[in-house]
Amino acid sequence: MENQVLIFGHKNPDTDTICSSLVKEILDKKMGYENRKAVRLGNVNKETQYILNYLGIEAQDLIEKVEEGQEVILVDHNEFGQSVEGIEKAKILSVTDHHRIANFETAEPLYYNAKPYGCTSTILFEEFKQNGLKIDKKEAILMASAIISDTLLLKSPTTTDHDKKALEELAKIAEIDVNEYGLEMLKAGTDLDDFTGEQLVNLDAKSLEKNGVKFVIAQVNTVSIPDLLKRQEELESAIHNEIAKKGLDFLVFAITDILNSNSEILVLRK
Amino acid sequence: MENQVLIFGHKNPDTDTICSSLVKEILDKKMGYENRKAVRLGNVNKETQYILNYLGIEAQDLIEKVEEGQEVILVDHNEFGQSVEGIEKAKILSVTDHHRIANFETAEPLYYNAKPYGCTSTILFEEFKQNGLKIDKKEAILMASAIISDTLLLKSPTTTDHDKKALEELAKIAEIDVNEYGLEMLKAGTDLDDFTGEQLVNLDAKSLEKNGVKFVIAQVNTVSIPDLLKRQEELESAIHNEIAKKGLDFLVFAITDILNSNSEILVLRK
Numbered sequence: 001m002e003n004q005v006l007i008f009g010h011k012n013p014d015t016d017t018i019c020s021s022l023v024k025e026i027l028d029k030k031m032g033y034e035n036r037k038a039v040r041l042g043n044v045n046k047e048t049q050y051i052l053n054y055l056g057i058e059a060q061d062l063i064e065k066v067e068e069g070q071e072v073i074l075v076d077h078n079e080f081g082q083s084v085e086g087i088e089k090a091k092i093l094s095v096t097d098h099h100r101i102a103n104f105e106t107a108e109p110l111y112y113n114a115k116p117y118g119c120t121s122t123i124l125f126e127e128f129k130q131n132g133l134k135i136d137k138k139e140a141i142l143m144a145s146a147i148i149s150d151t152l153l154l155k156s157p158t159t160t161d162h163d164k165k166a167l168e169e170l171a172k173i174a175e176i177d178v179n180e181y182g183l184e185m186l187k188a189g190t191d192l193d194d195f196t197g198e199q200l201v202n203l204d205a206k207s208l209e210k211n212g213v214k215f216v217i218a219q220v221n222t223v224s225i226p227d228l229l230k231r232q233e234e235l236e237s238a239i240h241n242e243i244a245k246k247g248l249d250f251l252v253f254a255i256t257d258i259l260n261s262n263s264e265i266l267v268l269r270k
Numbered sequence: 271m272e273n274q275v276l277i278f279g280h281k282n283p284d285t286d287t288i289c290s291s292l293v294k295e296i297l298d299k300k301m302g303y304e305n306r307k308a309v310r311l312g313n314v315n316k317e318t319q320y321i322l323n324y325l326g327i328e329a330q331d332l333i334e335k336v337e338e339g340q341e342v343i344l345v346d347h348n349e350f351g352q353s354v355e356g357i358e359k360a361k362i363l364s365v366t367d368h369h370r371i372a373n374f375e376t377a378e379p380l381y382y383n384a385k386p387y388g389c390t391s392t393i394l395f396e397e398f399k400q401n402g403l404k405i406d407k408k409e410a411i412l413m414a415s416a417i418i419s420d421t422l423l424l425k426s427p428t429t430t431d432h433d434k435k436a437l438e439e440l441a442k443i444a445e446i447d448v449n450e451y452g453l454e455m456l457k458a459g460t461d462l463d464d465f466t467g468e469q470l471v472n473l474d475a476k477s478l479e480k481n482g483v484k485f486v487i488a489q490v491n492t493v494s495i496p497d498l499l500k501r502q503e504e505l506e507s508a509i510h511n512e513i514a515k516k517g518l519d520f521l522v523f524a525i526t527d528i529l530n531s532n533s534e535i536l537v538l539r540k
Contacts, residue, residue, distance in 0.1 A: 063381065102375040109370050109386035116379035129399050 047189025317459025467508030
């Protein structure tokens with residue numbers, strides 16, 4: 001399609017990036033801009049896939065770069081380093097974002113709507129309201145999911161009253177129980193069943209050396225520490241293997257509950 | 271006052287910068303933010319002074335720099351090079367602007383409301399509407415004046431339908447005839463009576479040399495070319511003096527009508 005305006009969030013897309021770009025396409029079309037097309041810059045993660053499955057829809061098309069002069073709309077990011085290849089020479093029509101502004105510039109005036117909220121979808125929700133546009137069930141599920149994800153069920157320190165109010169209203173339209181749906185969604189995102197013990201120990205691991213002591217600090221996120229601790233024996237065996245393989249003095253393995261920031265720590269020595 | 275948030279536009283303030291910062295203070299106070307204070311970064315020009323006189327108010331305080339951590343709100347600009355000394359270490363709470371974004375960054379998320387309109391005050395006008403706030407006569411005069419100034423009475427190519435609609439509504443509240451008031455305001459801004467012929471020829475003059483030919487191109491802006499041409503003799507005498515003094519081959523003096531971009535050109539040779 002000629003003159004198509006591409007809408008996308010950041011690289012390594014999370015739920016807010018995927019959902020907000022889909023919602024921005026719908027919002028703009030409701031405002032009369034037909035030539036909008038949401039795309040994505042990377043693979044959909046497990047949490048987001050849960051939402052797409054729930055809605056019975058496919059993820060938007062993947063793109064890797066844009067040509068010079070391509071008209072684009074950014075959501076959930078502004079820094080060029082987090083954006084598509086070729087962004088420097090694209091024509092940015094608008095930005096909707098909740099991050100600080102840095103490493104961003106345009107040649108022309110544009111629409112830029114940033115608010116220091118917990119989630120981009122909360123800003124989009126307010127745009128629907130300001131423009132007197134109806135929010136359908138699908139849009140409500142997309143925006144509610146983004147808010148649940150970015151604010152960890154309204155528990156993260158970045159959560160604002162705007163996010164709370166938006167989620168409350170969206171949940172009604174979406175006909176979801178926020179806690180029930182949200183927990184399933186976050187659980188899907190932190191589903192560790194597909195990983196072997198060795199993979200879990202290496203998912204997010206930093207190798208450190210201090211005063212001749214060699215050690216590793218590793219972490220995994222979950223919504224249920226007890227669930228993962230059912231695999232404690234397997235994990236400890238994997239940790240012992242890592243210690244032997246890398247000649248470590250010890251390894252710290254933190255299992256963090258993302259909902260309340262509690263962690264269970266396993267420390268094993270050589 | 272402790273914890274005062276300073277609101278200002280760009281250096282070399284024009285009417286939009288002065289009026290929009292005054293209006294932003296009023297808007298924020300109506301939204302419940304009491305600790306706002308509009309300031310300015312430079313002298314008020316003749317056009318803006320006309321508006322302040324019309325309203326019987328003083329210009330806001332002048333500041334030259336801000337301390338580290340000072341909370342600030344920018345209107346009508348974003349580039350640090352056009353902003354206050356110390357802006358890099360200030361805490362920017364919000365920006366309302368109609369320019370491209372460049373040489374701007376923040377450490378924290380913020381409110382950023384940019385729209386590609388002809389004037390910052392048009393964006394503020396829409397914020398009043400979106401928040402269901404009443405616009406009083408004084409605010410209407412400030413915003414209408416800014417729109418008239420930045421769009422040259424809706425004639426500049428940057429004028430949008432948003433500016434037209436805003437000015438129409440503001441003029442009613444302001445109880446002004448847009449053309450009559452606007453022309454007087456623009457006339458005040460281009461008032462050249464205080465300048466001598468020599469000063470007029472040097473107000474905006476570029477010295478050039480090409481293929482051994484030395485010449486100057488000078489320009490003045492006005493809303494009435496005939497008015498200025500009443501001083502044609504005096505101008506020509508001043509131009510002859512410039513030619514003799516600088517050893518020029520010729521001097522081009524353009525008198526531009528800012529309302530329709532017509533120019534009357536005087537060219538005198540040595």
